[in-house]
Amino acid sequence: MSTRILDGTAIAAEIKAELKSQVEALGYTPGLTVILIGEDPASAIYVRNKVKACEELGIRSVEIRPETTITTEELLAMIDELNEDDSVDGILVQLPLPKHVDTKKVLDAVAPEKDVDGFHPVNVGRLSTGQDSLTPCTPTGVIEILKRSGIATEGAEAVVIGRSDIVGKPVAMMLTAANATVTICHGRTKNLAEHTRRADILVVAIGKAGFVTADMVKPGAVLIDVGINRVSDAAEVNRFFGDDAKRMETYAKRGSVVMGDIAPQAFAVSSAYTPVPGGVGALTIAMLMHNTVKAAKLRRAAK
Numbered sequence: 612m613s614t615r616i617l618d619g620t621a622i623a624a625e626i627k628a629e630l631k632s633q634v635e636a637l638g639y640t641p642g643l644t645v646i647l648i649g650e651d652p653a654s655a656i657y658v659r660n661k662v663k664a665c666e667e668l669g670i671r672s673v674e675i676r677p678e679t680t681i682t683t684e685e686l687l688a689m690i691d692e693l694n695e696d697d698s699v700d701g702i703l704v705q706l707p708l709p710k711h712v713d714t715k716k717v718l719d720a721v722a723p724e725k726d727v728d729g730f731h732p733v734n735v736g737r738l739s740t741g742q743d744s745l746t747p748c749t750p751t752g753v754i755e756i757l758k759r760s761g762i763a764t765e766g767a768e769a770v771v772i773g774r775s776d777i778v779g780k781p782v783a784m785m786l787t788a789a790n791a792t793v794t795i796c797h798g799r800t801k802n803l804a805e806h807t808r809r810a811d812i813l814v815v816a817i818g819k820a821g822f823v824t825a826d827m828v829k830p831g832a833v834l835i836d837v838g839i840n841r842v843s844d845a846a847e848v849n850r851f852f853g854d855d856a857k858r859m860e861t862y863a864k865r866g867s868v869v870m871g872d873i874a875p876q877a878f879a880v881s882s883a884y885t886p887v888p889g890g891v892g893a894l895t896i897a898m899l900m901h902n903t904v905k906a907a908k909l910r911r912a913a914k
């Protein structure tokens with residue numbers, strides 16, 4: 612049986628090309644403002660790739676980097692100002708926020724029509740009731756990969772590992788809307804492998820390097836890896852990539868490798884999988900661009 616690599620970078624390029632011509636036809640420049648606090652490494656990758664994508668597409672991107680000591684109240688005032696600013700179409704508050712900040716309060720302050728992350732309760736509610744909305748970028752990217760790769764969700768057994776508000780829950784909602792039969796597994800799930808081995812489509816968003824192993828996967832399943840983990844332990848790198856000369860070379864050069872939540876040995880028994888990097892992450896950026904253009908069109912048309 613052969614295994615297909617679902618090339619997120621190529622699919623993202625296709626989507627970005629579509630968006631680029633849409634932006635050119637607009638007659639104004641959509642604007643995305645990102646509030647970034649602190650130095651989380653995944654956030655740094657995200658910001659770098661987001662800025663690049665905005666430049667490619669002709670979207671104006673503004674970055675605000677407040678001191679890590681900023682209070683919840685100061686952040687709320689900042690968001691209020693952006694809500695009122697007509698040149699701002701999208702607002703993204705990069706997570707995680709510092710511990711002293713009330714994340715829920717902050718996310719709820721973003722105007723739903725500028726909420727390009729799709730995290731506001733209004734948008735979550737709209738998604739769960741089947742109304743058009745701004746939907747979270749990573750889950751939307753997962754659905755887009757399946758669609759554009761011709762992978763049928765109709766009647767399929769889909770298992771999601773992870774129940775976060777950002778990935779697990781919304782992707783389960785979207786798969787349900789696409790007529791899959793969905794099981795959500797999480798840290799308290801008993802007999803996890805019994806669930807995962809039934810999956811035609813397995814989506815993993817748990818944040819643990821190589822967590823899903825070959826014995827947990829039904830041969831021929833489609834594997835969607837949402838994790839982005841940096842691994843530097845030699846034994847661990849060897850266990851996952853010992854027979855992958857290219858990755859071992861990267862490890863020798865950099866002292867670490869980036870990998871997802873699924874072990875490469877599990878990919879080998881699948882019919883198709885998303886690699887890390889170059890899979891779901893690439894789509895996350897493309898869907899953020901999509902949401903920014905969508906938010907601009909909707910809000911400006913409503914005026």
Ligand SMILES: Nc1nc(=O)c2c([nH]1)NC[C@@H]1CN(c3ccc(C(=O)N[C@@H](CCC(=O)O)C(=O)O)cc3)C=[N+]21
Pocket residue numbers: 653654656657660703704705706707728748749839869887888889890891892893895896
């Ligand atoms: N409010 C908020 N929304 C987010 O969506 C959000 C966030 N905060 N905080 C940080 C995480 C992380 N995240 C990434 C998305 C894409 C890549 C990405 O571009 N990955 C590429 C490149 C990887 C690489 O260059 O090493 C890939 O997977 O192929 C990375 C990380 C979004 N996040």
Ligand SMILES: [Mg+2]
Pocket residue numbers: 772773774775776778779780816817
């Ligand atoms: Mg999750």
